[in-house]
Amino acid sequence: MSMEKISIIVSKGSLEGIYPALIMANGARAEGIEANLFFTFFGLDAVSTKRSGHVKIGAVGNPGLHLATFIGALPGVSGLMTRYMARKMDRLDIPPIPEFIEMISDTGAGLYACKAACDLFGLTKDDLVPQVKDIITVGEFYEIAEGGQIVYT
Structure with missing residues (x-):
């Protein structure tokens, strides 16, 4: 049975929390597998215009x-x-993370930010890198992830 879709939840805002998710998403796209990344809580640092390079x-x-x-x-x-x-x-x-995010987005992977976490930290779409397709709820993430595997990093 081959995998067709993977959705990865990125919740940690450290190198060792972000890179595994990016590497997995990049590898999935290289294998022709649909990949979606859902950035929540401190994982938002990966797609924050102020934090992603730091x-x-x-x-x-x-x-x-x-x-x-x-x-x-x-x-x-x-x-x-x-x-x-x-x-x-x-x-x-x-x-580096900003370049990796851009590269993964260019492969067609979906990048999404968690609405609850954005609300908690006072972030809007303008605070996020342009590769983030949208700020979505957990329910909307589950709809996007439906039919595939979900990995939590």
Whole structure:
């Protein structure tokens, strides 16, 4: 049984929360699978005109960094780890978030922002990158996702 549609919920506003969703959506489109991204809560940082180019790694309590929590909390550690990861991703030709969002949108993927989260943070369509098709409710997201798999990142 082949997959025809995937809808990915992006809820985290850190590099390690956003990139997996972008990579999965990009991979789906490369395989001819319909892909939709639903940005909610802090995941909205990925499509915020003010935040998308400034997303950092969550250094405090991140088990993947193999750092003691108190080290991750030190000033500058998050920025240092973010710059380190950015250099590694650049060597692997993984684009920065704003460029990746544009690239995925250009493949025909649907990008949507959560209405409840936008209302909570006082965001309008003007605050979001132009690749976001619309601000939609959870119910509207389920309609778009109908008939496919939903992945929560």
